[in-house]
Amino acid sequence: MKISFIGTGTMATAMIKSIIDAGIFAPSDIMGSFHREKKALEVRDTLHINTTISNSEAVKFGDIVVLSVKPQIFESVANEIKDYIRDSQLIISIMAGIDVETLQRNLLHKKVVRCMPNTPAQIRQGMTVWTATKEVEDTEKNIVKQILSSMGSEMYVEDEVYVDMATALSGTGPAYVFLFLESLVNAGVHLGFSRRDAMELVYKTTLGSVLFAMQSGKHTAELRDMVTSPGGTTADALYELEKGGFRTVLEKAVYSAYKRTLYLKELNKKKGG
Ligand SMILES: NC(=O)C1=CN([C@@H]2O[C@H](COP(=O)(O)OP(=O)(O)OC[C@H]3O[C@@H](n4cnc5c(N)ncnc54)[C@H](OP(=O)(O)O)[C@@H]3O)[C@@H](O)[C@H]2O)C=CC1
Ligand SMILES: O=C(O)[C@@H]1CCC=N1
Numbered sequence: 001m002k003i004s005f006i007g008t009g010t011m012a013t014a015m016i017k018s019i020i021d022a023g024i025f026a027p028s029d030i031m032g033s034f035h036r037e038k039k040a041l042e043v044r045d046t047l048h049i050n051t052t053i054s055n056s057e058a059v060k061f062g063d064i065v066v067l068s069v070k071p072q073i074f075e076s077v078a079n080e081i082k083d084y085i086r087d088s089q090l091i092i093s094i095m096a097g098i099d100v101e102t103l104q105r106n107l108l109h110k111k112v113v114r115c116m117p118n119t120p121a122q123i124r125q126g127m128t129v130w131t132a133t134k135e136v137e138d139t140e141k142n143i144v145k146q147i148l149s150s151m152g153s154e155m156y157v158e159d160e161v162y163v164d165m166a167t168a169l170s171g172t173g174p175a176y177v178f179l180f181l182e183s184l185v186n187a188g189v190h191l192g193f194s195r196r197d198a199m200e201l202v203y204k205t206t207l208g209s210v211l212f213a214m215q216s217g218k219h220t221a222e223l224r225d226m227v228t229s230p231g232g233t234t235a236d237a238l239y240e241l242e243k244g245g246f247r248t249v250l251e252k253a254v255y256s257a258y259k260r261t262l263y264l265k266e267l268n269k270k271k272g273g
Contacts, residue, residue: 004059006033006058014121021124022150056083063088063089064143079106082107098264116128116167128148129166131163164261164265176254188201
């Protein structure tokens with residue numbers, strides 16, 4: 001079985017590394033398409049996969065074709081490749097805000113998987129939410145599951161509205177976490193820690209807390225209470241976070257990302273007729 005990637009950037013490269021590391025595809029069974037020759041040659045030399053600057057050539061190569069270009073150029077890429085897609089091929093889209101109906105209509109193809117991965121896939125710790133059209137057979141779903149599991153964890157959903165929601169929560173999510181980490185490290189530096197020590201304290205505290213929350217099975221409010229000694233330091237810090245609207249800001253940010261997903265979806269629905 002062979003797999004092609006249309007647009008071999010950050011996410012596609014993470015997927016390629018994961019499927020090679022997991023032994024699902026050999027580098028010789030993978031092709032990545034690029035729009036710049038220099039980049040194509042660089043990736044060919046580092047990942048030892050096949051590369052091309054022709055999207056149609058990439059489509060012809062794979063049994064599975066992953067669409068990993070930016071959503072903004074999907075319409076022109078679809079026009080370029082639609083005549084080369086075979087009925088037997090499985091199309092996997094990782095593009096944000098392009099729904100199944102738009103994919104099927106622009107590609108003139110029914111067998112489609114839509115998924116939303118995230119960047120921790122680069123170290124095989126990603127989280128991907130995905131859905132498939134009824135034309136995708138169970139054996140193909142199993143292959144998709146294997147591919148996505150090679151990047152970390154996966155969650156299948158029947159209704160693609162959850163893929164839109166996941167775009168705002170888990171797809172965009174690493175950016176929220178990185179900003180949170182950066183802010184805490186800066187706070188540590190402000191107190192007088194070296195940046196290196198502050199990073200170690202913050203990263204390990206965050207990792208430990210996430211594992212604790214997952215393994216304890218307790219509600220996070222209970223876990224928070226366990227940290228909050230009466231008349232102690234935590235109560236003061238939490239008071240300031242609540243006063244500053246920490247939760248509301250976070251909820252508004254996620255909702256804003258969700259609205260952007262829906263906007264992109266509508267925009268792409270209108271394009272391409
Ligand atoms: N980054 C993320 O966290 C996530 C991204 N996604 C989705 O993944 C997709 C890719 O995102 P990401 O990897 O971040 O973006 P990148 O910009 O890193 O990847 C897109 C790649 O497509 C290439 N490209 C541009 N035009 C063409 C073309 N006409 N034909 C072939 N290739 C082309 C770009 O090349 P060049 O750089 O030379 O322009 C680039 O390498 C997006 O649709 C995004 O919504 C989904 C989940 C998470
Ligand atoms: O910012 C974006 O549009 C992409 C989709 C999810 C994460 N990054």
